[in-house]
Amino acid sequence: MSCPGCGLDFDRHGWVAAVWINTWVTILTVMGWAVAGFVVTFPDVPWTVGMVAVVLAVGVPVLGLPAAKLLQTGILLRWDPPRDGWQR
Numbered sequence: 563m564s565c566p567g568c569g570l571d572f573d574r575h576g577w578v579a580a581v582w583i584n585t586w587v588t589i590l591t592v593m594g595w596a597v598a599g600f601v602v603t604f605p606d607v608p609w610t611v612g613m614v615a616v617v618l619a620v621g622v623p624v625l626g627l628p629a630a631k632l633l634q635t636g637i638l639l640r641w642d643p644p645r646d647g648w649q650r
């Protein structure tokens with residue numbers, strides 16, 4: 563897939579960095595929620611803390627992948643700019 567405006571090839575590096583970013587954002591979000599929920603509500607930790615953690619574990623990577631791809635594209639555009647044929 564390429565940008566309809568300038569022809570930049572979005573797939574030239576694959577999406578390994580986006581998946582890596584998405585994975586770590588998900589891990590930190592879920593663990594942050596679970597640990598904070600556990601610490602704040604201890605010793606009567608409600609089931610909703612765990613259920614929300616499961617929803618986050620599924621929802622964050624699904625909803626976050628487009629943002630992670632955008633972030634990867636921006637980082638790689640700065641780090642390894644295309645040398646030829648992408649600007650019109």
Ligand SMILES: [Zn+2]
Nearest residue numbers: 565567568570
């Ligand atoms: Zn473009």
